[in-house]
Amino acid sequence: MATIAKYNPDMTVDEITQELTTEAENEGTTLDVLAPQIAAEVEKEAAEVQKDREIDEAMSESSSQVSTRSSSGVSRDKILPHGKVLGDIYWTAAGAGWNHIGLYYHVDMAAEAPGKGQVSRVVYTNQVKVANNYGRYSIRVDKPYRVSAANWASRHRGKPYNLVFWNNKTIEASKYNCSQFVWASYKISGYDLDSDGGSGVYPDDIRDSSLLKHY
Structure with missing residues (x-):
């Protein structure tokens, strides 16, 4: 324990x-x-x-960057760039707890479960901060499933944050953490983005999925 x-x-x-x-x-x-x-x-x-x-x-x-860094050595102080198409995924190292992952609702909008004390949301990308170590990813599924994922995320705005990552593989839940939110958005169409098949899906599990391609 x-x-x-x-x-x-x-x-x-x-x-x-x-x-x-x-x-x-x-x-x-x-x-x-x-x-x-x-x-x-x-x-x-x-x-x-x-x-x-x-x-x-x-x-x-x-890069000789000078910034205010967290105790973990990570500072999320860069604005998330636009994606290429809706349904793309972004991942970033985080300063505390687990890393973070979200979905592009539109090329300039992000859908995410941002963290403790916050609710799932859809916001413009200039309101999302990422670390130096971050990535944007296309996903190897057809457009209708990317649209479905984005629409699912939009319908599930306003949900409280789920602190439990080790048992978060529930699609229709009362609360979501970041990786659960992204995982569920594609799982409804039968695509499992959990790369290691464990009891919980974490941000790095989705980043490492064979369905994702970094750009």
Whole structure:
């Protein structure tokens, strides 16, 4: 439980235990069996996040960038550029917690679940900030499915933020985190963007999907 709590500092141990207990009951297993499995996945994802932060810091140093950086060494202070077509995806390293991912609702508009205490939204890209280590991606699906994903995201604006990443693969939910929001928008059409098939879908899992192509 300590490992899961370490990488989910916005949740108390009691909250984490309650979530895991409910999940274990739903899956017909026990907390003692489930918790180590979740802890292993969380540790793997956290290691990827740390690599992304180190890359971002190196990029900043090489460009002699002077900015106010978080304690993790990442500063999201760049404006998100436009996408190429609706349904494209953007990813960025983040200064705290997990990385961040969102969807282009239009070439100059972003659909995302921005973070704790905020609701899912559709905004112009000049209101979204990214780090030096960020990426934009086209997705290898036909236009009708990209339109469907963008429309789904628009219909699900105003939803509270979901702190639970390790068990977030629910399409129609009362709350969403960033990767869940993007994953669900394409899962409704049968496209699973989770590259590793774990119990939770994280931003890096979507970034690494074979359906995505960096540009």
